[in-house]
Amino acid sequence: MLSRDFAGGLAAIVLGSLYLYFAFQQRVSALADTIGPAGMPKVLGILMIALGLVLCLQALYQTYRLKVADSRQWQGQGRKLLRAAGLLCLAIAYLLVVSYLGYALSIAILLCFVALYLGAKPGWQLGLVALGGATMLWAIFVIVLGVQMPAGMLFQG
Amino acid sequence: MEAVAGFFTQFFDIYLILPAVLGVAWGIIGGSMPGISPSITMALLLPFTYALEPSFAIVLLASTYVGAEYGGSIPAILIRTPGTNAAAASVLDGYEMNRQGKAGLALGISLYSGVIGSLVGLSLLVMLSGPLAQLALAFTPPAYFALGVLGLSVIVSLSGESLVKGLIAALFGLMVSTIGTDPVSGISRYTFGLSDLLSGIQPILVMVGLFALSELLRQASNTEDTRVKAAPRIEFPDNKLKKRLILPQSIGALFGGFEGVMPGAGGTVASFMSYNEARRWSKKPDEFGKGSPEGIAAPETANNTVAETSLIPLLSFGIPGSNSTAILLGGFLIHGLVPGPLLFARSGDVINDLYVGIFIAAIALLVIGIMIMPACIWLVNRPRPYLNAFILALIMSGIYSINNSLFELSVMLVAGVIGYFMRLLKFPFLPTVLGLVLGFMIESNFRRSLLLSGDDYSIFLTDSISLILLSLAALFIIGSLSRRLLQMLFRQLKTKVTDTTD
Incomplete structure (x- = not known):
């Protein structure tokens, strides 16, 4: 070995x-x-x-x-590696969809899926964290810091 | 008189009070979460600083460091899990005091000692960094090259268990620094036709990836969830106890001052050394490990002193001696400020603001430390999946906001994966960051020096500053290697003695 x-x-x-x-x-x-x-x-x-x-x-x-x-x-590193790879895949997926779906929706989906993947139980609490977290991040970056986050093509017609 | 008036004007400047208070609060929250080190807490904040004024950004980051050093003691005392490495020594007596129902007093001693440590560290920072930087004003290209070599020589003491691994990590950082346009000829290197790589890889992307993202990837398989059961109120020591704490706090300040200036030593070494010495000099050494207030005061003073004194090599020479100061260096670079002698000459106002900001942060630590305790306990008790999901979302948003670039986001993800494997294979991060930050300085000044001298290598020895710095680097390497060798021999001797006794 x-x-x-x-x-x-x-x-x-x-x-x-x-x-x-x-x-x-x-x-x-x-x-x-x-x-x-x-x-x-x-x-x-x-x-x-x-x-x-x-x-x-x-x-x-x-x-x-x-x-x-x-x-x-x-010992146990294979499982840990797979778990890390899964989380990385979610981050890559965000990278791929953010230009299409826009920042606010993509970050809410990222929050929801990452929390689920890490062991959170599906339910109203998860939805609240995803929506609340996304709204908070959007407010910080877009409103307070004035950063131009991707608006997305999906809703632009 | 004018200086005093200037100080008070700055002291009441809302643009210094705000970042100091916010930084301390964020630092305490970050430090109080096990697994989130001060450097990660600072790295998470780094992308936000792009949009801020330089002084505001630097004070915010430095105050975060001050707050995180105290924050680390909260879970150390309450759940026997140090929030930061440097707080590990506080577990020994802090948790014991908690078990005896004195958690509030333990937290009070930690906070009180932390403030003292911060103020002592700040005094040393103000006294030493300016004169040292003055010395460096006479630097020429050979001297800058030698300074870079001196910075890299720190790797010998930063490499942890394996020197070879530390050197490999540093080489990797140097390799990454060569990506982009060649500093002398202007030809592109290792860009593979990607225009995004022409300006090189920004250190911030590597730092956030290595420190923060790799930790999240590591924690992806961690289901451990520790909760705080009690919700104590902070209780400060009375006058009798304060008198008893003077000696351990002095020992902590002494070790914190010394270890902070020495690149690579850091708060953890200072905490444990001061704990050990405080026990040796204590009138009640038997109480140590069983809930001694002195056992909290010494390490907490030490690691909070280090938070300021570790800025001395950074501000004077541009050499970060710890992970946290490497992140702070990233904060300076983001705003086009290069720590070192020229920073004092060109941006003296930022340095002054930093000093005043740290002073405000040290004072704010007392108030914020008490106010934020319930919030910290609430956060520590949040389910890990939600916390980590939010941290990942914060990193992804923050990195994108730097230049509105998805390419930079992918570079950060790659750095995170590399960091994950470096953790797995036990390679240290700091040498990589040092190599990345110092690589450009070393290569460009080495080649410029040779152009100036007509390819005469003796220029590095005829330039007096270069000669001194190279000699210092050689001495540092020899000293660190000898220490490693002695430790190895001592370990072998100990094993032999144990075998013989058996």
């Missing part, structure tokens, strides 16, 4: 490699200084890969020294 440190090290290596690849693809101007726009990214990419390797080696050493990989550190 991979330890969290090993997974972190691996992620750093992948990220560093991708970043370094694009650093080498970087267009350089004839007027650029000797370091150039790709200079720092190349150094950062190499350092990221090197540190990722160090973290992986450290993790392997610890697993070897302790003889057993601690599988408990991943």
Whole structure:
């Protein structure tokens, strides 16, 4: 079983490699200084890969020294990850519909669905929180702060 | 005389009183909710500050920090769950006092000590940050580069358990800082044809995503719901008890002053160290852990002192030493104010307003702390699903309101997902924020220095300020590494001794 440190090290290596690849693809101007726009990214990419390797080696050493990989550190993480992904999907859904439905309606729907998803019971209380919360946020942003929130296309005809 | 008159004019300025009072109230509410740290409380407020005047916005954020440090002690005393990390030390004796039916007195001691800590911290802030910033007025590009390196050297002490993870997190922040237009040649980097990325990634989007959204994602699977059963009234200590509290409060102020100035140390370290020393110097050390008033006074004075002294490295050099000051830095940047020596020269009025605002906030803490207690208890008792749904809606609305951009909202969501995985894999956030904030300064000044010197690297050693700052960075790194090494050796030695004894 991979330890969290090993997974972190691996992620750093992948990220560093991708970043370094694009650093080498970087267009350089004839007027650029000797370091150039790709200079720092190349150094950062190499350092990221090197540190990722160090973290992986450290993790392997610890697993070897302790003889057993601690599988408990991943216990229950799959379910937690799915719960977080669900919440993220609701936020993305808001992002996708806000231009069509407008701010006030979208934020009320977001409040309602997120509260339901997090364990609130359906009922008048939920409706009140969604409507009251949306009205309050709309008042703060649109009336008090004067922010132009998306009006939505649905009701504009 | 003129200065005193000026101070009182500002003291009664409604545009300073309002943000100070609102900030303290919001801070107490945020701090009193377990899981919502001072930095998250401030991050939630950050998008609102766009539409505000610079002084109003900065005072609002700084006062939130002051309020949150006290707010953290409310759930620590009432439900044995610290609202902030720094309030963890207050659990030890605060909850015991609550069990003995003295919750009101425990909250009163916490509030009273918090105000003292804030005032001591403010005095140190006023005395030290100005002169330090004066020194930095003579900065050249090599000196600015060295200052950035000094700022990054803090990572060694900020990395928590793993230095390698801290460095990776910092590199990630530096990588994000390279997105956008190259500071010297003007060529776009890592924009992938997206015009929205040409001006780079704004630190505020990353901060709100990392600190606030990732916490909400983490709490999505948390069904724990703790409730406050009692509703105590705040009771201040009498004169006899006040006399007894002078020593632990002095110890707290001393540690808070010292640890606040040291980037990376923060309120948690100061609280626990002062708690420990207060017990050592107390006439009644046996009472500690069993409901000692001194056990609340020392850590509460310490963490409230840190709330002000941690602004010293931020205001003087532009280096945030904690999550909360990193958010405050975001507040400055939003208004085009760059903390550091030039801030004192160009926007001295904002600094003065900040000092007066913090003073008002410290005084307001006494009144608001009493008034807002029922509201805090009511909020702590709200069902988590409603609270978290509202916080998510607030974040989504706030981030959109910055530039009316759905693209920025998606960047914040991406930062939140990255933050979630960083939490999962136990990577610290602050190095990432430091890398992101200091990356531009380091790269642009490094390359400008080389352009000035004709690619002669010795410019970093011939410039006296640069040499001093680089030496300080080296000393800081060596010192922090030695401390880590000693701690490691001590732990190994302890394990060996335990094994032998067994």
